[in-house]
Amino acid sequence: MEPTENESFRDTIGTMTDDGKRAWVYPKKPSGKFYKYRKIVSYGLLVFLLTSPFIKINGNQFILINILERRFNIFGLPFWPQDFYLVVMSMLIGVVFITLFTVSFGRVFCGWICPQTIFMEMVFRRIEYWIEGDRNKQRKLDRQEWNAEKIRKKGLKWFIFLIISFIIANVFLAYLIGSDKLFKYITGNPLDHLGTLFPLLIFTAVFYFVFAWFREQVCIIACPYGRLQSVLLDNKSIVVAYDHKRGEAENGRKKFRKNEDRAALGHGDCIDCLQCVNVCPTGIDIRNGTQLECVNCTACIDECDHIMESINLPKGLIRYASEDEIEKKVKFKITTRMKGYIAVLTILTGIFIGLLFLRNDVEATVLRLPGQLYEHKEGNIISNVFTYKLVNKTTKDINDISFKLRKYKGTIKLVSSNDNFIVPRQELVEGTLFIEIAKSELSGDKNKLVIEVYSADELIETTTVNFLGPRSYN
Numbered sequence: 101m102e103p104t105e106n107e108s109f110r111d112t113i114g115t116m117t118d119d120g121k122r123a124w125v126y127p128k129k130p131s132g133k134f135y136k137y138r139k140i141v142s143y144g145l146l147v148f149l150l151t152s153p154f155i156k157i158n159g160n161q162f163i164l165i166n167i168l169e170r171r172f173n174i175f176g177l178p179f180w181p182q183d184f185y186l187v188v189m190s191m192l193i194g195v196v197f198i199t200l201f202t203v204s205f206g207r208v209f210c211g212w213i214c215p216q217t218i219f220m221e222m223v224f225r226r227i228e229y230w231i232e233g234d235r236n237k238q239r240k241l242d243r244q245e246w247n248a249e250k251i252r253k254k255g256l257k258w259f260i261f262l263i264i265s266f267i268i269a270n271v272f273l274a275y276l277i278g279s280d281k282l283f284k285y286i287t288g289n290p291l292d293h294l295g296t297l298f299p300l301l302i303f304t305a306v307f308y309f310v311f312a313w314f315r316e317q318v319c320i321i322a323c324p325y326g327r328l329q330s331v332l333l334d335n336k337s338i339v340v341a342y343d344h345k346r347g348e349a350e351n352g353r354k355k356f357r358k359n360e361d362r363a364a365l366g367h368g369d370c371i372d373c374l375q376c377v378n379v380c381p382t383g384i385d386i387r388n389g390t391q392l393e394c395v396n397c398t399a400c401i402d403e404c405d406h407i408m409e410s411i412n413l414p415k416g417l418i419r420y421a422s423e424d425e426i427e428k429k430v431k432f433k434i435t436t437r438m439k440g441y442i443a444v445l446t447i448l449t450g451i452f453i454g455l456l457f458l459r460n461d462v463e464a465t466v467l468r469l470p471g472q473l474y475e476h477k478e479g480n481i482i483s484n485v486f487t488y489k490l491v492n493k494t495t496k497d498i499n500d501i502s503f504k505l506r507k508y509k510g511t512i513k514l515v516s517s518n519d520n521f522i523v524p525r526q527e528l529v530e531g532t533l534f535i536e537i538a539k540s541e542l543s544g545d546k547n548k549l550v551i552e553v554y555s556a557d558e559l560i561e562t563t564t565v566n567f568l569g570p571r572s573y574n
């Protein structure tokens with residue numbers, strides 16, 4: 101379908117020129133109420149992001165995402181591959197939560213919480229403003245010849261960007277391999293750890309590329325969440341919106357003229373100063389309506405509020421509002437769709453909390469050795485061989501481990517291990533065991549046995565196995 105004239109802006113993205121080249125965005129330095137709040141939130145989150153891998157709780161790294169060794173710590177709680185069902189549950193909760201949040205408040209996550217926005221707008225962009233100055237100075241610098249000033253400013257900026265990218269890459273690595281290992285590698289000879297040094301340099305290069313050059317393109321063309329919002333938003337979602345009713349009125353926007361009665365002339369409150377466009381880090385004009393490029397950063401709200409204040413008009417021409425609020429003056433309310441998401445979220449969260457409480461600190465798995473049935477031994481004893489795995493998820497060694505059979509009279513013999521052994525903290529111990537039971541004790545060819553795992557006299561885990569025997573016992 102041919103786009104109408106007003107919709108033609110949707111044909112291209114705001115950061116592309118007519119001939120398909122990148123239109124570099126030079127956003128004006130934001131200031132105002134929302135920017136102040138965003139700074140507070142961002143610096144809090146930056147502290148969290150940069151310190152989490154270095155904080156320990158009961159000896160456990162606060163957050164660890166060691167995919168290679170399949171070890172994860174969330175808020176100091178260790179999770180093992182055996183807890184994968186909890187990861188699946190938490191991912192489901194995350195998806196429903198983001199869906200609910202996006203349906204209700206649009207892309208608010210992008211503007212306030214996303215690490216990409218926080219690093220870009222609150223770290224790298226602020227350094228850029230500090231070295232190169234605001235929007236106009238940056239444009240001028242980019243257009244001018246390479247002279248001493250340009251080399252000094254660009255060189256300093258890129259050097260600082262590189263150092264910060266390197267720091268972020270190290271923190272990122274601390275999340276992946278653990279801060280202890282990272283410190284060991286840092287203090288050791290880098291050539292002894294080329295397998296880690298190489299990824300570290302790649303991460304540094306990726307972060308540098310993203311923050312020095314790719315920038316808003318991450319949000320516009322790379323981030324899947326940005327794509328998702330177009331299917332989740334509806335007229336009731338609260339987004340950063342231009343009040344076109346007020347801004348355009350009957351005869352549209354018009355440049356400001358002192359002592360002109362705009363209302364009498366039928367012009368709206370928008371004075372077409374373009375400050376909301378100049379401040380936008382994704383280079384769009386929010387007056388065209390909600391667009392996928394908008395990361396809800398609120399910079400245009402602050403900027404327009406400054407303009408409204410300066411011409412003595414009420415603030416809020418651009419504000420958090422839904423399309424229905426602007427069009428029909430309908431205030432935000434929880435819709436049936438949102439109630440549905442809230443119900444699903446509540447149920448999933450309830451199940452997750454339940455599973456979390458049921459989760460054992462010690463996990464035992466006993467499995468039949470593949471290809472083995474049973475062995476008939478002297479004295480009418482039937483023997484089955486199994487492998488066992490014991491995972492200690494706690495931060496303390498578990499001592500004096502032993503296995504006992506519940507209900508059945510029989511013996512459990514461990515191969516190549518003392519009968520009472522230790523499972524060190526955060527470790528997995530595995531081995532082989534034989535269960536021997538008198539034939540007369542068995543009630544059929546398949547017998548369900550419960551194996552109890554003790555630490556000294558304390559029962560710490562139970563698991564079940566199928567014990568095989570001959571078909572008839574009469």
Ligand code: SF4
Pocket residue numbers: 342347369370371372373374375376377387403404407417418
């Ligand atoms: S900042 Fe406000 S007044 Fe200026 S162009 Fe944007 S919407 Fe209109």
Ligand code: SF4
Pocket residue numbers: 340376379380381382383384385386393394395396397398399400401
């Ligand atoms: S339109 Fe406004 S809220 Fe959206 S990205 Fe641009 S400045 Fe931020």
